[in-house]
Amino acid sequence: MEEPVHVLVVDDELGILASLQKILEREGYRVSITDNGEEALDTARAERVDLVLADIMMPKMNGIELLRTLKAMSPSIEVVMMTAFGSVENAVECMREGAYDFISKPLKRAIVVRSVQRALERRALLTENQILRRAVSDSGGGHIIGKSTAWLRTLEIVSQAAPSAATVLLSGESGTGKELLAKNVHLLSDRRDGPFVAVNCAALPESLLESELFGHERGAFTGATARREGRFQRADGGTIFLDEIGETSASVQVRMLRVLQEGQIESVGGQRVIPVDVRVVAATNRNLEEDDKEGRFREDLFYRLNVIRVVLPPLRDRHGDVTLLAQHFLTIYSEKNKKTVRGFSEAAVRALDSYDWPGNVRELENTVERAVVLCRGEMIGLEDLPDKIASAVGGDATTSGEGITVPFGTPLDQIERMLIVETLKRTGGDKKMAARLLGIHARTIYRKLDE
Known part of the structure; x- marks a missing residue:
């Protein structure tokens, strides 16, 4: 018989622990609870944990430290972060450290359940992908790159x-x-x-x-x-x-x-x-x-x-895969051309992520090969990319990738905040770029997030 999904909830507020345990057990999950990060790590070391739902603001070990340690210990564990003190810096840092989602308190049952479901769906897909990669690798097959x-x-x-x-x-x-x-x-x-x-x-x-x-x-x-x-x-x-x-x-x-x-x-x-x-x-x-x-x-x-x-999805719909593929092609063509190109500048990464890629993976591969050949240093910059791609960073990056889902009845101010946080994730925390993409002033971003 298949074991139920194991969710570990970490929060220093006992009322929230009890409430989340009740909600998640009704969804059919096996739920463990703890009020501190050290005990959460002990649980994750001792038994299989599929997902961790953790508060950011906790004594001793805070949620971001817990997230970082969990991901180093077991990258396959999905983590959803919670906080009553939402800030764009926290949201961006959580995503950079590998969190699947970032949800604000007071918690709403529907949002918690949906976030957990989506995180677990992603974990299942990643597991399938790893099995496929291993099988293809064992058979001498080609490279399968992507996590979208x-x-x-x-x-x-x-x-x-x-x-x-x-x-x-x-x-x-x-x-x-x-x-x-x-x-x-x-x-x-x-x-x-x-x-x-x-x-x-x-x-x-x-x-x-x-x-x-x-x-x-x-x-x-x-x-x-x-x-x-x-x-x-x-x-x-x-x-x-x-x-x-x-x-x-x-x-x-x-x-x-x-x-x-x-x-x-x-x-x-x-x-x-x-x-x-x-x-x-x-x-x-x-x-x-x-x-x-x-x-x-x-x-x-x-x-x-x-x-x-x-x-097969077009590359513009494979949010997050462009950088992975670009690095893969960079490794191949650096070796082929006997060069020591190691990576891409931040500006080059933003341009690659913002471009629409009408020629899909084949166009990306050709672009990276050209950039490796033209690159004079160890990092590919905007100057090594074709003009149409280098200038894409000023375009509408929000048209590429997955959108945000807004529950019916969500207040407008919350929708604005969700959109700002999502845009900041996709620009790597660059507030000026996010403001430009959203058509608002950078001060508006700070004001909306502080409301």
């Missing part, structure tokens, strides 16, 4: 889909990493020891694509001087990745449908039926449902492909 909720949910679907025999359809904008995930579907499946064969359906004209996929017989067309095996045959016992499948012609779609329905192919110019044992992972940046309605894509093929749909 949108990306972790995508990886969760991949980890669930991979062991099955079902066809997978990856959809998303260009540059979001569809081939990387296709490889990971293969590596996490029972077919991992078989071949992985990738075909870009948009890169070849129709006449050549049919021959490339299904093979051809000698004399099938001008220049076919010998019999040739197709990609489906080469992928036998493994996985074939059909990238940009929405660009295929009607005749190619008919042949693909036969493979999915019957597990058979016919080579171009041939009469012989050839059985193939292949798992199909397809990808597209098009809306295949619309293409189906307009007659550009076969409905029956779409349903055969769309058994498990995985939608």
Whole structure:
């Protein structure tokens, strides 16, 4: 039987401890309570703790010290901080130290429950991500970088889909990493020891694509001087990745449908039926449902492909992942170019985080490679980035990432405060930048937070 989630509540006010214990136990959690940080650490060392709900202002060890020690001891523990004396400095410091959320007293039941639920959902997704990373690493797979909720949910679907025999359809904008995930579907499946064969359906004209996929017989067309095996045959016992499948012609779609329905192919110019044992992972940046309605894509093929749909989020929706990916690419290209570039300046990080990345991860990788080559020192600065990215720091950074959720009936002054705190989190505590993004004076930020 699965153990219930263990929540540890730390507060020096006994009334709050009792109230939170009652609220959380009603939600089905196992709850431990303590009135001091030292005892909280002892509990976390002695048994599994999934989440800590801690007050900031406590005698002896304050909440931020507790948070810092907990994260050093066990990074997987999620921490939600509480305080009756909310300040932007405390909020920003808590987030920097790894807290999931920061909630103000007097506590409201709905806000506490929602914050705890979301923190635990994130913990579950991170755990799934770690399992997937280990499995892919053990299989010799590619890098999976990211911690955003949108990306972790995508990886969760991949980890669930991979062991099955079902066809997978990856959809998303260009540059979001569809081939990387296709490889990971293969590596996490029972077919991992078989071949992985990738075909870009948009890169070849129709006449050549049919021959490339299904093979051809000698004399099938001008220049076919010998019999040739197709990609489906080469992928036998493994996985074939059909990238940009929405660009295929009607005749190619008919042949693909036969493979999915019957597990058979016919080579171009041939009469012989050839059985193939292949798992199909397809990808597209098009809306295949619309293409189906307009007659550009076969409905029956779409349903055969769309058994498990995985939608890859664009980079602009993967809040927090840009810096991780940029550092990953920096390490790769510093080694490749034999340079000693170690990181990014604060201004460069803000610019990278503020830019919209229409070309997604591929554009970010190209940008970092260029910056590494141009960088003359150990840190990449704004001067090493393209002008359109370097100037993005003055744009609307709030359009990138996850928004804030406001419960119905929340007073306007509280909504304003929530928005200010969230903006400060995303600007790393830079009040001038936050004021500029919000279109208010910096003094207004101080005044609103002190109200």
